Amino acid sequence: MNRGKKYLEALKEIDRQSLYSPQEALLLAKQLSKAKFDESIEVALRLGVDPRKSDQVIRGSLSLPKGTGKQKKVAVFAAGEAAKQATEAGADYVGADDLVEKIAKENFTDFDVAIATPDMMVQVGKLGKILGPKGLMPNPKTGTVTNEVAKAVSEFKSGRIEYKTDRTGNIHVSIGKVSFDLKDLLENFKAVIDEIIRVKPPAAKGKYLKGITISTTMGPGIKVDPLKARLTEAEIEQVA
Secondary structure, three states: OOOOHHHHHHHHOOOOOOOEOHHHHHHHHHHHOOOOOOOEEEEEEEEOOOOOOHHHOOEEEEEOOOOOOOOOOEEEEOOHHHHHHHHHOOOOEEEOHHHHHHHHHHOOOOOOEEEEOHHHHHHHHHHHHHHOOOOOOOOHHHOOEOOOHHHHHHHHHHOEEEEEOOOOOEEEEEEEEOOOOHHHHHHHHHHHHHHHHHOOOOOOOOOOEEEEEEEEOOOOOEEEOHHHOOOOHHHHHOOO
């Protein structure tokens, strides 16, 4: 893969043999960002799980305390009062059979999150081949199948994110933008690590947090020491 000049220059500033603390890695990622836009900062977690086994698949959602810095488009499958509540909460697209039909016929997926009331899942289930590969299928485990649609819309609009292990046991999530203060990024990083540790499958054996990498949208990965990944509020408060 050919890499750009800015990427290669940033790579020279990273000690590939070292494991950084979260503070050091995030600060370095901010300093090395050279893109002309506000890059996202992403965390990749390599976990000691076997996603081929159903009892070791990790999936869920959490609210980042400082948000993601990105305004998400939310689609809601609902009818009646629930549809009205979703609209009032700020959902970008709200519909029942009509929304299902639009997606089925037009392959419409111009949204980041899909939420559905339980009674709509029979119809929404028919869209599995379209929504599934894009990670947009509503799921009770991620809080996207619910009767409390207004609450769900508000949460995803304000910084709730979904996470799921891929086929190799990795999880990738965005924790904010390069323009965020270091403290805010650390708060979000802490929330992600705490959540992933909280949902560790009982069936997972051996080392759980095998690897952690922080990167910007266009930048190289910076390895974080898993032994230093769990931050305390006191440690974050000490950051200037």
